[in-house]
Amino acid sequence: MYRSAVWDEPLLKELEEIKKAHYTPQSVLPDSLQRKTPLNIPDLDETQVMRHFFHLSQMNYGIESGIYPLGSCTMKYNPKICEEISHWEQFILLHPYQDESTTQGTLRMMHELEQMLCEITGMDHFTLQPAAGAQGEFTGLLLTRAYHESNKDFNRDEIILPDTSHGTNPASAAMAGYKVIEIPSTKDGTIDVGILEKVLSEKTACFMLTNPNTLGIFESEIDDIARLVHKAGALLYYDGANMNAIMGKARPGDMGFDIVHLNLHKTFSTPHGGGGPGSGPVGVKEKLKRFLPVPRIMKKDDSYYFDYDYPDSIGKIKAAYGNISVILKAYIYILLMGGNGLKEASEIAVLNANYMKKKLVDSKLFELPYKMLRKHEFVISCERLFSNKGIRALDIGKRLLDYGLHPPTVYFPLIVKEALMIEPTESESKKTLDFYIDTLLKIAQEDPTIIKSAPYNTVVRRIDEIGAVKNPILTWKTLEKIGKS
Numbered sequence: 001m002y003r004s005a006v007w008d009e010p011l012l013k014e015l016e017e018i019k020k021a022h023y024t025p026q027s028v029l030p031d032s033l034q035r036k037t038p039l040n041i042p043d044l045d046e047t048q049v050m051r052h053f054f055h056l057s058q059m060n061y062g063i064e065s066g067i068y069p070l071g072s073c074t075m076k077y078n079p080k081i082c083e084e085i086s087h088w089e090q091f092i093l094l095h096p097y098q099d100e101s102t103t104q105g106t107l108r109m110m111h112e113l114e115q116m117l118c119e120i121t122g123m124d125h126f127t128l129q130p131a132a133g134a135q136g137e138f139t140g141l142l143l144t145r146a147y148h149e150s151n152k153d154f155n156r157d158e159i160i161l162p163d164t165s166h167g168t169n170p171a172s173a174a175m176a177g178y179k180v181i182e183i184p185s186t187k188d189g190t191i192d193v194g195i196l197e198k199v200l201s202e203k204t205a206c207f208m209l210t211n212p213n214t215l216g217i218f219e220s221e222i223d224d225i226a227r228l229v230h231k232a233g234a235l236l237y238y239d240g241a242n243m244n245a246i247m248g249k250a251r252p253g254d255m256g257f258d259i260v261h262l263n264l265h266k267t268f269s270t271p272h273g274g275g276g277p278g279s280g281p282v283g284v285k286e287k288l289k290r291f292l293p294v295p296r297i298m299k300k301d302d303s304y305y306f307d308y309d310y311p312d313s314i315g316k317i318k319a320a321y322g323n324i325s326v327i328l329k330a331y332i333y334i335l336l337m338g339g340n341g342l343k344e345a346s347e348i349a350v351l352n353a354n355y356m357k358k359k360l361v362d363s364k365l366f367e368l369p370y371k372m373l374r375k376h377e378f379v380i381s382c383e384r385l386f387s388n389k390g391i392r393a394l395d396i397g398k399r400l401l402d403y404g405l406h407p408p409t410v411y412f413p414l415i416v417k418e419a420l421m422i423e424p425t426e427s428e429s430k431k432t433l434d435f436y437i438d439t440l441l442k443i444a445q446e447d448p449t450i451i452k453s454a455p456y457n458t459v460v461r462r463i464d465e466i467g468a469v470k471n472p473i474l475t476w477k478t479l480e481k482i483g484k485s
């Protein structure tokens with residue numbers, strides 16, 4: 001109960017009476033189900049509770065706290081206006097089954113976002129349903145199957161992808177029931193067109209590609225790749241997680257891709273991490289339109305409606321119509337930025353990545369495998385530090401925490417040994433980039449025994465990462481048991 005010294009006895013008594021008269025809940029539960037003992041919760045006042053939760057929030061690290069250069073994740077600035085508008089009651093109080101005549105604004109927003117995404121990617125149609133990039137991939141592969149089957153082409157059961165691909169690509173392919181064929185990259189870190197040509201066959205359903213790839217390198221032979229894939233009768237899939245590198249500059253639709261997914265929470269700025277929420281819209285060329293998930297959002301005269309009349313559709317991919325709040329934030333972000341703003345964001349993201357890469361490589365403490373020029377992210381290797389001083393990529397990531405910095409992605413892509421994958425994004429100032437570079441160089445020259453036991457300044461010290469994977473404790477009850485033993 002609320003306690004305060006300035007509240008006198010009579011007032012408290014009066015409040016008690018009012019509460020008893022008006023708010024005493026009449027329990028509808030049978031006696032057997034009613035609580036016999038008081039709830040075991042701490043008896044704290046408001047200030048203590050506030051400070052407890054505020055302290056917890058400060059133990060967290062987010063883009064509000066500092067740079068978050070997690071490669072492949074595009075942890076960029078999220079304009080607060082997007083947050084604010086996405087909390088408007090007009091949006092959050094809607095029910096998915098409300099009559100369309102009462103949800104015209106939201107339908108219009110979704111319809112317009114589909115058009116914007118078509119324009120940005122060069123595709124003909126979009127669905128906003130998938131809830132993440134990975135679900136977009138899965139959707140794209142179901143579309144692939146529907147397409148081949150509609151052509152009476154039943155023997156295509158292989159998906160080809162490069163060894164630089166994100167783990168979700170082979171996982172989605174396997175989930176969609178396909179065999180996965182991985183091809184090795186060239187010494188430049190790009191697709192080996194010769195090998196691709198040999199592996200393509202009448203069994204190939206689709207070739208999945210990220211461009212620029214996960215090394216941050218643009219696949220400049222994309223025209224030849226598209227020609228070969230199509231000549232084999234297969235489809236070309238674009239993993240759009242790296243769209244932040246090329247917005248307003250180049251479009252996957254123009255490169256010959258048939259299916260595209262975007263990660264709205266990455267490129268189009270929604271706070272993400274810790275598992276969600278996300279949105280992975282899928283765009284297709286005209287020939288795949290009839291297979292898209294239902295319902296589609298249609299416009300007739302000046303009104304919008306859901307159309308379920310797609311007999312060849314792969315069906316529904318998600319309950320309702322997608323993660324509306326993420327969709328809405330992307331819509332606001334695109335309107336805020338404008339076409340030139342998006343282009344400039346990509347240009348600065350690429351400039352920032354190349355600035356950091358150059359300084360780190362010039363130091364000779366880290367190596368840069370593959371080509372020199374990168375797009376919005378780059379991957380360096382700590383192999384020399386490892387062989388000379390026993391310092392691993394993981395140790396550097398942990399030590400960065402002591403300096404108040406979020407580590408980059410480590411050990412991905414798999415083809416780079418002791419990989420640090422850095423994506424600064426367009427949101428960071430030169431001062432911040434310089435501080436990050438200087439800290440990395442400083443750590444590389446520190447005493448290895450210090451680094452190997454880092455971090456020191458965090459609430460939780462070095463955790464047992466293998467144990468966390470192999471023996472995860474996911475329920476509170478198990479944790480309680482262990483705590484007692």
Ligand SMILES: *Cc1c(COP(=O)(O)O)cnc(C)c1O
Binds near residue numbers: 133134214241242279
């Ligand atoms: C993030 C990412 C994905 C998966 O997207 P989610 O939205 O996390 O499911 C796929 N490919 C690449 C290259 C990515 O970076």
